[in-house]
Amino acid sequence: MVGDVEYAVPIARVREIANPLAISVLPHPPLSVVGVADYRGEVIAVVDLRTRFGLAPAPPSRKTKWIVVDVSGHHLAFVVDAVTDVFGTGGAELRPAPALGSGNAVYGVAGVANHGKALVFVLDTARFRDIVEPLASAGKIRATAPPRALRWGAER
Numbered sequence: 001m002v003g004d005v006e007y008a009v010p011i012a013r014v015r016e017i018a019n020p021l022a023i024s025v026l027p028h029p030p031l032s033v034v035g036v037a038d039y040r041g042e043v044i045a046v047v048d049l050r051t052r053f054g055l056a057p058a059p060p061s062r063k064t065k066w067i068v069v070d071v072s073g074h075h076l077a078f079v080v081d082a083v084t085d086v087f088g089t090g091g092a093e094l095r096p097a098p099a100l101g102s103g104n105a106v107y108g109v110a111g112v113a114n115h116g117k118a119l120v121f122v123l124d125t126a127r128f129r130d131i132v133e134p135l136a137s138a139g140k141i142r143a144t145a146p147p148r149a150l151r152w153g154a155e156r
Contacts, residue, residue: 001080001081001082001083001084002049002050002053002055002080002081003050003053003055003081005053005121006084006115006118006119006120006121007049007080007120007121007122007123008087008113008115008120008121008122008123009067009069009078009122009123009125010122010125011086013069013070013071013125014067014068014069015068015069015070015075016067016068017065017066017067017068017083018039018065018066018068018077019065019066020060020064020065020066020079021037021038021039021066022037022038023035023036023037023046024036024037030130030131031051031052032047032048032049032051032052032131033045033046033047033048033131034046034047034048034051034079037077039068039075039077042075044068044074044075044076044077045074045076045077045131046066046076046077046079047076047077047078047079047128047131048079049078049079049080050079050081052108058081061081063081063082064079064080064081064082065079065080065082065083066078066079066080067080067083069125069128070125071125071126071128071129071131072126072129072133076125076128076131078123085115087115089113092113092114094110094111094112094113094122095111095112095113096111096112097109097110097111097112097121108123108124108125108127108128109121109122109123109124110122110123110124110127
């Protein structure tokens with residue numbers, strides 16, 4: 001939930017749903033980036049989706065969560081008002097979001113799904129590259145480490 005609207009992120013892109021951590025503010029961050037945080041030893045950008053979607057800021061509550069996602073090989077945390085459910089679409093195709101001018105690209109909405117009686121706007125994490133790439137280029141965040149290969153048998 002962000003405000004009164006339900007959003008979803010494809011589960012394959014979600015690393016974790018976490019409680020908010022301490023944030024370090026960056027000078028002149030991209031719009032909607034509230035700062036960076038130390039997430040499990042990795043410095044990640046933190047994006048306030050309320051700001052991204054043009055809503056007024058809200059103080060954090062005990063329901064506030066971070067959804068840590070993979071964006072182009074970097075982790076990014078979405079600050080949301082609450083996480084309500086994990087659900088599947090039952091194989092249904094995403095429907096296109098209504099034409100909102102250039103807003104779809106700015107907001108990162110990939111399409112719309114139904115969940116119960118509500119419309120849920122599904123985010124395309126790849127559309128958040130405009131945030132992570134400049135921060136990575138400036139050396140403020142690093143790419144996620146590739147998984148270490150597992151070896152079977154004795155090592156010498």
